[in-house]
Amino acid sequence: MNRRKVLKQLAIATGGLITLPQWMISCGISDSNVHTTSFSPVEQQLLASVSDTIIPAGNSIGALSVGVDKYLQKLIDDCYEKDVQDNAKFQLNGLEKSAKVKFKKSFVDCSQLQRQELFVALSSSNVKVEKDFFTLIKSETIKGFNTSQKVMQDYLNYKVAPGHYYGCVDVKA
Amino acid sequence: MPGDSVKNRTYEAIVIGSGASGGWAAKELCDKGINTLILERGRNVEHIKDYPTASKAPWQFEHRGTVSIEQRKNYQGARFLREETLHWALRDDEQPFIQEKPFRWVRGYHVGGKSLLWARQTQRWSDYDFEGPIRDAFAVDWPIRYKDIEPWYTYVEKFAGIAGNKDGLPELPDSEVMPGFEMSCLERYFKESIEKNFPGRHLIQARCAHITDPQPIHTQQGRNKCQNQNMCNRGCVYGGYFSSNASTIPWALRTGKLKIRPHAVVHSIIYDEKKNRATGVRIIDSETKEMIEFYATVIFLNASALNSNAILLNSTSTRFPNGLGNDNGLLGKYVAWHNYRGKGNAQYEGFKDKKTDGRNPSNAYIPRFRNVFKQETDFLRGYAIGIGGGRGTFVSEDLIGDELRENLLHPQLGDWNISSWMMGETVPTEKNHVRLHKDLKDKYGIPQLIVSCDWTDNDDKMVADYIEQSKLMFEKAGFINIKVEDTKSPPGADIHEMGGVRMGNDQKTSLLNKWNQLHECKNVFVTDGACMTSTGTQNPTLTFMALTARASNYAVEELKKGTI
Numbered sequence: 001m002n003r004r005k006v007l008k009q010l011a012i013a014t015g016g017l018i019t020l021p022q023w024m025i026s027c028g029i030s031d032s033n034v035h036t037t038s039f040s041p042v043e044q045q046l047l048a049s050v051s052d053t054i055i056p057a058g059n060s061i062g063a064l065s066v067g068v069d070k071y072l073q074k075l076i077d078d079c080y081e082k083d084v085q086d087n088a089k090f091q092l093n094g095l096e097k098s099a100k101v102k103f104k105k106s107f108v109d110c111s112q113l114q115r116q117e118l119f120v121a122l123s124s125s126n127v128k129v130e131k132d133f134f135t136l137i138k139s140e141t142i143k144g145f146n147t148s149q150k151v152m153q154d155y156l157n158y159k160v161a162p163g164h165y166y167g168c169v170d171v172k173a
Numbered sequence: 174m175p176g177d178s179v180k181n182r183t184y185e186a187i188v189i190g191s192g193a194s195g196g197w198a199a200k201e202l203c204d205k206g207i208n209t210l211i212l213e214r215g216r217n218v219e220h221i222k223d224y225p226t227a228s229k230a231p232w233q234f235e236h237r238g239t240v241s242i243e244q245r246k247n248y249q250g251a252r253f254l255r256e257e258t259l260h261w262a263l264r265d266d267e268q269p270f271i272q273e274k275p276f277r278w279v280r281g282y283h284v285g286g287k288s289l290l291w292a293r294q295t296q297r298w299s300d301y302d303f304e305g306p307i308r309d310a311f312a313v314d315w316p317i318r319y320k321d322i323e324p325w326y327t328y329v330e331k332f333a334g335i336a337g338n339k340d341g342l343p344e345l346p347d348s349e350v351m352p353g354f355e356m357s358c359l360e361r362y363f364k365e366s367i368e369k370n371f372p373g374r375h376l377i378q379a380r381c382a383h384i385t386d387p388q389p390i391h392t393q394q395g396r397n398k399c400q401n402q403n404m405c406n407r408g409c410v411y412g413g414y415f416s417s418n419a420s421t422i423p424w425a426l427r428t429g430k431l432k433i434r435p436h437a438v439v440h441s442i443i444y445d446e447k448k449n450r451a452t453g454v455r456i457i458d459s460e461t462k463e464m465i466e467f468y469a470t471v472i473f474l475n476a477s478a479l480n481s482n483a484i485l486l487n488s489t490s491t492r493f494p495n496g497l498g499n500d501n502g503l504l505g506k507y508v509a510w511h512n513y514r515g516k517g518n519a520q521y522e523g524f525k526d527k528k529t530d531g532r533n534p535s536n537a538y539i540p541r542f543r544n545v546f547k548q549e550t551d552f553l554r555g556y557a558i559g560i561g562g563g564r565g566t567f568v569s570e571d572l573i574g575d576e577l578r579e580n581l582l583h584p585q586l587g588d589w590n591i592s593s594w595m596m597g598e599t600v601p602t603e604k605n606h607v608r609l610h611k612d613l614k615d616k617y618g619i620p621q622l623i624v625s626c627d628w629t630d631n632d633d634k635m636v637a638d639y640i641e642q643s644k645l646m647f648e649k650a651g652f653i654n655i656k657v658e659d660t661k662s663p664p665g666a667d668i669h670e671m672g673g674v675r676m677g678n679d680q681k682t683s684l685l686n687k688w689n690q691l692h693e694c695k696n697v698f699v700t701d702g703a704c705m706t707s708t709g710t711q712n713p714t715l716t717f718m719a720l721t722a723r724a725s726n727y728a729v730e731e732l733k734k735g736t737i
Contacts, residue, residue: 053573054574054577055581057578058579060582071236071237078236078243081242116574142577142581144237145581147231148232149232151581155583160228160229162401162402162531163400163401164401165530165531165532165533166531167354167356167529167533168357169529170527171527171528
C-alpha cells in the first residue's frame with residue numbers, strides 16, 4: 001500500500017476517535033480497532049513515518065503494511081515507563097522540528113532519504129535520550145515486522161506446529 | 174457450613190501438591206481404589222482448557238510477548254514474565270522468603286505445578302549415582318539401589334512416554350523409549366569427534382518425556398504425538414509431553430476416586446499424640462483465608478522440595494517440637510541442587526550445504542564422565558553436559574531502509590552454532606539448609622522460609638574443570654569462536670533443588686526410610702525432591718516419579734494389610 005495513503009487513513013482514523021460523540025461511547029459503541037493512545041494525532045503520524053523510514057515497503061511490504069505503527073504505539077503506551085513515553089514524544093517532535101529547519105517541510109512529507117538522514121543522526125548523537133530513542137524504535141520496529149503474520153508466514157516459512165525435526169537436510173539451491 | 178462435616182473432609186489418602194510427583198501419587202492411589210484428595214495451593218488448571226496461550230503465533234500477542242506495566246506491577250521478582258507464560262508467574266506477595274545467601278526459588282503454584290514448566294529431560298540414575306555417598310564418604314548411604322527402582326523407572330516411562338535411544342551405557346541405564354529426536358549434522362559430527370578423541374566420553378541424544386510414537390497407553394490418556402511446536406511451557410494442546418495435567422491427573426480423575434482441592438495453602442500436617450500418627454492436614458483457603466482441616470489415613474507430601482521442608486518444619490506438636498519426624502534435628506539440612514554455572518558456545522565452519530528443518534524439543538547430552546568408575550580428579554563427583562547444535566540464520570540489522578527490509582525478508586543461513594551447559598552434582602552439606610523464620614510470616618500467617626545455600630570449593634573446582642574440558646572438546650572438533658564461562662549464577666537457577674528430608678537406613682542420620690516414609694511417623698510419605706540423599710547429575714524429575722510410584726504402591730499394600 002502507498003505510504004501516503006496509509007498515513008492519510010491513519011489521520012482519518014484518529015480524527016474519528018476524537019469526534020466520537022459521547023452518547024456512542026456511553027452506549028458501548030466504539031471503534032475497537034482504535035485503542036486510546038497517549039500519542040497525539042501528529043505524534044502518531046510521526047511515529048508511523050519513522051517506522052516507515054526504518055522499513056519502507058518498496059516493492060513488497062514494509063513496517064506500515066504489517067501494522068508496526070499500531071504495535072509501537074500500543075507497546076510504548078502499555079509496556080514502557082512514563083519517562084520513555086515522554087522521551088519518545090519529545091524525540092518525535094524533535095524530528096519534526098529538524099525536518100522543518102533542514103528541509104523546510106514536515107517530517108512526514110520528506111523523502112525517504114531525508115527522513116533517513118534525520119533519524120539516523122540520532123544514532124550517533126551525544127545526547128543519551130536521542131540515542132535511546134533510536135535504539136528502542138529501531139529494534140521494536142524490526143521486532144514488530146519480524147513477528148507479523150505476513151512476514152512470518154509468507155517470507156520466513158513459519159509454522160506454529162512443524163510436526164517434525166530433521167537434523168541434517170540439504171540446503172535447497 | 175451446611176453439609177460440611179468431618180466425614181466430608183475425610184479421605185483415605187491426601188496428596189499435598191499436584192506436580193509431577195504428586196500427580197503420580199494420586200494416579201497410583203486412585204488406580205488401586207484409594208479415595209484420594211489432592212491439596213493444591215494454586216488455582217485449578219485443566220488440560221487444554223486452561224492453556225490460554227497454547228499454539229498461539231507471535232503476532233497473536235498484543236505486545237508480541239512483552240508484559241505491560243499494569244500487569245507487571247505485582248511480579249517484580251517473578252519468572253515467566255512474558256505474555257506467553259504470565260499465567261504461571263508467581264505474585265511477589267504469594268510466598269516471600271528470605272535469601273540468607275542469593276537463591277533463585279522457582280515455584281509452580283497451580284494444578285500441575287512445574288510439570289507444565291519443566292525441560293522434560295528424563296535420564297535414569299545408575300548405581301554410580303546411588304553408591305556415590307557411600308563410596309565418596311558424604312551425606313549418608315542411600316537405602317536403595319538401582320535394582321530397587323529399575324522396575325519403577327520402566328513403569329513410569331511407559332506411561333509418561335519417553336523419546337530417546339538405547340545407548341547401552343552403564344552410567345546412564347537405558348530407558349523404555351520411543352524413537353528419539355534426530356541429532357543435527359553438527360551434533361553427530363561432535364559425537365564422532367568426542368568418542369574418537371576422548372575415550373570413555375559419549376554424546377547421545379538426551380531422553381525426554383515427549384511422545385514420538387503414541388502407544389495405546391498414551392491415546393487412552395488422550396495424548397498425541399509431539400508436533401514440535403517448542404512452546405511446551407505454555408501447556409500443550411496435543412499432550413505431546415508429559416505433565417500431570419495431560420496425563421496422571423485426568424487419569425486419576427477418571428477412576429472417580431480423586432478430588433482436587435485448589436486454593437489450599439498447606440499450613441501443616443496434623444499429628445495426633447495419642448494415636449502416634451499423622452491424622453490430616455491443615456490448610457488456609459487462599460481466597461477466604463479460613464483454616465480448614467482435612468483428614469486421611471495416609472499422607473503424601475509432594476509440595477516441591479523446599480516447600481515440603483517448610484511444611485514439615487511448621488508441623489510442630491509436643492511430640493515433635495522441631496517439626497514432624499525431626500527427632501535428629503536434620504530436617505531442612507543437607508539441601509543440594511545442580512550446578513548450572515558453566516555455559517559455553519562455539520561455531521563450526523563446515524556443513525555449509527546442510528541445515529536443520531522443523532524444531533527440536535530436546536537436545537543432545539554428554540553423560541557424566543568424571544569420577545564415574547573411580548575417583549580421578551581433585552573434586553568429588555562430576556557433571557553431565559547438555560549440548561545443542563543447530564544452524565541459525567544471519568540477518569544484518571546495521572542499515573535502515575530498503576537494505577534492512579531485504580535483509581529481514583531474506584535471511585541468510587549463518588554458521589553452525591553449538592552450545593553447552595553444565596549440569597553438575599553438588600555434594601550436600603549440613604551448612605546448606607533451610608529453616609523457618611521465628612517472626613516473619615506470609616499473608617497466610619505461615620512462617621517465612623529462610624534459604625541458606627551456597628557454593629563450595631568442590632563446586633568451584635568442578636566449574637573450572639567443565640570450562641577446561643569443554644574448551645578441549647570444542648578445540649578437538651575444530652570449532653571456532655569458543656567461549657566457555659562461569660556465569661556465577663546463584664543456587665536454584667537450575668530449578669533442581671533437592672534434599673532436606675533425606676532418605677537413609679538409620680533414623681539417627683536420615684528422615685525417611687527406603688519406602689519414603691518418615692522414620693518417626695510412618696503414615697507420612699515424602700516423595701518429591703526433598704527426599705533426595707544426593708543429587709546425581711541427571712535431571713531429577715524421572716527419579717521423583719519412579720520413587721513416588723514405588724512408594725504409593727507400597728502404601729496401598731500397607732493400607733490394605735491395615736498396617737499403616
